Amino acid sequence: MNVVVIVTVAHHASDGELALTPVHGEPLLTHTVRGLLGVPEIDLVLVAAPQRCASSFSEALEGLPCRVVPGSLRQAFAAVEPDLPGDSVVLLHDALRAFIPAETVRDVINAVGDAPVVVPVLPMADTVKVTDSSLIVGTEDRTRLRTAQTPIGYTLEAFLAAADPWDATGAALVDGHPDAMRVTTDFELSLAEAIAAAPKNEETL
DSSP, X not given: OOEEEEEEOOSOTTHHHHTTOEETTEXXXXXXXXXXHTOTTOOEEEEEEOGGGHHHHHHHTTTSSOEEEESOHHHHHHTTXXXXXXXXXXXXXXXXXXXXXXXXXXXXXXXXXXXXXXXXXXXXXXOEEEEETTEEEEEEOGGGOEEEOSOEEEEHHHHHXXXXXXXXXXXXXXXXXXXXXXXXXXXXXXXXXXXXXXXXXXTOO
């Protein structure tokens, strides 16, 4: 089985710049890719770089054995698709989730096959209110709600068939991890600094 990870910043226009935010002296993107490269089951890390950030992404990843492809997620995938065996697993990972534990990545990889699409999730901790304009009109039952993380795991066939790979409706679930947060706010950056400065172990990317 061949495992390829596509790291991308496709959610918001500002994500490319956020991926270059310094964390513990290095761009967040560097932490993301280095961590994924440390998972032995992963054969290739592809980085889909927005055109405006392609040079900065390449600089941030200099010396790391990954491949930076300027353009979209699909353009990055097209660069390697002809060489992928049919039993390949494709992982789609948000560049701003730099500190997902290696074990969670393995759980996603191992679950692909039993299910064509797999997503790591966490239970919803906050109370969720339903509003109408400026008024609260109800409380959502959170027992069935989950917050989705990445990497999203796909069989090659399922990835090729997905109209929107980020949607992942019908995906099987594995346990996510709090360290896999998207790092976008000052508070999350402070948490990321603490994680990056902590002694490294096998469990955390």
